[in-house]
Amino acid sequence: MTEEKQEKIFYMCTCGKDRPEVAHNPFVLANAALAMDIQATIVLSGDAVHTAVPGYADKMPPGGGSLP
Secondary structure (H helix, E strand, O other): OOOOOOOEEEEEEOOOOOOHHHHOHHHHHHHHHHHOOOEEEEEEOHHHHHHHOOOOHHHOOOOOOOOO
Protein backbone atom coordinates (compact mmCIF):
# COMPACT_ATOMS: atom_id res chain seq x y z
CA MET A 1 0.00 0.00 0.00
CA THR A 2 1.44 3.37 -0.99
CA GLU A 3 0.85 6.43 1.10
CA GLU A 4 0.41 9.68 -0.78
CA LYS A 5 2.47 12.50 0.72
CA GLN A 6 0.89 15.89 1.35
CA GLU A 7 2.76 18.75 -0.31
CA LYS A 8 3.76 21.43 2.17
CA ILE A 9 5.13 24.94 1.96
CA PHE A 10 6.47 27.30 4.61
CA TYR A 11 6.33 31.11 4.58
CA MET A 12 8.22 33.40 6.98
CA CYS A 13 6.80 36.88 7.47
CA THR A 14 8.94 39.53 9.21
CA CYS A 15 7.24 42.77 8.11
CA GLY A 16 4.38 44.70 9.67
CA LYS A 17 2.55 47.94 8.95
CA ASP A 18 5.73 49.79 7.98
CA ARG A 19 6.05 47.58 4.88
CA PRO A 20 2.49 46.50 3.98
CA GLU A 21 3.50 45.74 0.38
CA VAL A 22 5.70 42.96 1.78
CA ALA A 23 3.68 42.01 4.87
CA HIS A 24 0.70 40.73 2.91
CA ASN A 25 2.67 38.48 0.52
CA PRO A 26 2.89 35.34 2.72
CA PHE A 27 -0.88 35.44 3.26
CA VAL A 28 -1.64 35.81 -0.46
CA LEU A 29 0.80 33.04 -1.35
CA ALA A 30 -0.51 30.73 1.38
CA ASN A 31 -4.07 31.19 0.10
CA ALA A 32 -2.90 30.29 -3.40
CA ALA A 33 -1.14 27.20 -2.03
CA LEU A 34 -4.28 26.11 -0.20
CA ALA A 35 -6.26 26.49 -3.43
CA MET A 36 -3.80 24.00 -4.96
CA ASP A 37 -4.25 21.56 -2.05
CA ILE A 38 -0.81 22.36 -0.63
CA GLN A 39 -0.55 22.63 3.14
CA ALA A 40 0.71 26.14 3.94
CA THR A 41 2.32 27.32 7.17
CA ILE A 42 3.01 30.98 7.96
CA VAL A 43 5.38 31.93 10.77
CA LEU A 44 5.33 35.52 12.02
CA SER A 45 8.54 37.02 13.36
CA GLY A 46 9.63 40.51 14.37
CA ASP A 47 7.17 43.25 13.41
CA ALA A 48 4.95 40.70 11.68
CA VAL A 49 3.72 39.30 15.01
CA HIS A 50 1.59 42.44 15.38
CA THR A 51 -0.48 41.41 12.34
CA ALA A 52 -1.98 38.63 14.49
CA VAL A 53 -3.53 41.16 16.87
CA PRO A 54 -7.25 41.53 16.07
CA GLY A 55 -7.87 44.77 14.16
CA TYR A 56 -4.19 45.54 13.54
CA ALA A 57 -4.26 44.65 9.85
CA ASP A 58 -7.37 46.83 9.36
CA LYS A 59 -5.25 49.86 10.29
CA MET A 60 -2.42 49.02 7.88
CA PRO A 61 -2.10 51.15 4.76
CA PRO A 62 -2.83 49.26 1.54
CA GLY A 63 0.15 47.64 -0.13
CA GLY A 64 1.22 49.43 -3.28
CA GLY A 65 3.14 48.49 -6.36
CA SER A 66 2.51 45.91 -9.02
CA LEU A 67 3.95 42.67 -10.22
CA PRO A 68 6.47 42.93 -13.07
